[in-house]
Amino acid sequence: MDTTKQITRVGNGLKVLAPAKINLTLLVAGKRPDGFHELETIMAKINLFDELLIEPGDKAGIELICQGPEWAPEGEKNLIYKAAKLLLETCRQTTAIKITLTKNIPAGSGLGGASSDAAATLLGVNELLNLQLGSAELASLAAQIGSDVAFFLDGPLAICAGKGEKIQKLTQDFNFTAILLLPGVNVSTEKVYANYRHNQSQFESLKTEIDRHVQKNRIDLAARMCANMLQNSCFSLHRELAELKAQVESMGIRPLCLSGSGSAMYYVIENPRGGEVVEHQHQLAQKTLCRCVIITNNRW
Secondary structure, three states, X not given: OOOOOOEEEEOOEEEEEEEEEEEEEEEEEEEOOOOOEEEEEEEEEEEEEEEEEEEEOOOOOEEEEEEOOOOOOOHHHOHHHHHHHHHHHHOOOOOOEEEEEXXXXXXXXXXXXXXXXXXXXXXXXXXXXXXXXXXXXXXXXHHHHOOOHHHHHOOOEEEEEEOOOEEEEOOOOOOOEEEEEEOOXXXXXXXXXXXXXXXXXXXXXXXXXXXHHHHOOOHHHHHHOOOEOOXXXXXXHOHHHHHHHHHHHOOOOOOOEEOOOOOOEEEEOOOOOOOHHHHHHHHHHHHHOOEEEEEEEOOO
8 A cells, every 4th residue: 555645754844745647538618708718627646746845944035946857947937936935925924945846747748747846835835834724725825826736735636627726526536557658748738728729519528428427436437538628739739749649559559648738648557467567668668769657546
């Protein structure tokens, strides 16, 4: 049994894990009057994590250090900084904070790394400074930072609507093992939405089927649909991703699903057995030359 905890004490600070997510389904209901797109998506946290070390700072203000194999923006451009600043200002705190980010979730991959980092910051700073903000107060702050941040405060499985800020937690378990393909392509979510062309009949058809599966507590059947209405827009901007999907599916590995607006893709392995998963991972990495990671659903 996985005993990984999200928050552990390290010296006089806290280590906080920020899990990635995959979209098991992603529907676009249309464009809102405010210019954003209305979404309906089932999101699941996975056991791929960024790590934040949150400690008392040596100098006034917020010090953010970014390290690790993946790129992250520095300073105030990072949602970690924005989350810490908002939380401290809301609670009228002037405490110096030092946050060291070890970035393992690629940017522009559709895995929600930046939003998860922001949520982990809210949780970690709240605990380190004993601010005693409740879940509703943290969710209110999360909504001011970004659409997906609130999802990462709870979980591990939810239907998210609106811009992603309306959360309906799913209490049933959906345990899965999957292989995640990380093509190393940084996809602009903004450009994918700008390029999106809405299909209302497709939305209604997919929604009817997904709702039926959810009502029967069959998240597995909803996930098997591999429904992502942003896929065509993403692939028209990044032909290499469409070609990668076709290459993988020609190997008999299907369906290969796009997460979020891309670029990461995954496929759930039905009834995984022994070394089969590792064999699939090695085969995919060799054929595609992509980083391939074995993932499971996260417990929290």
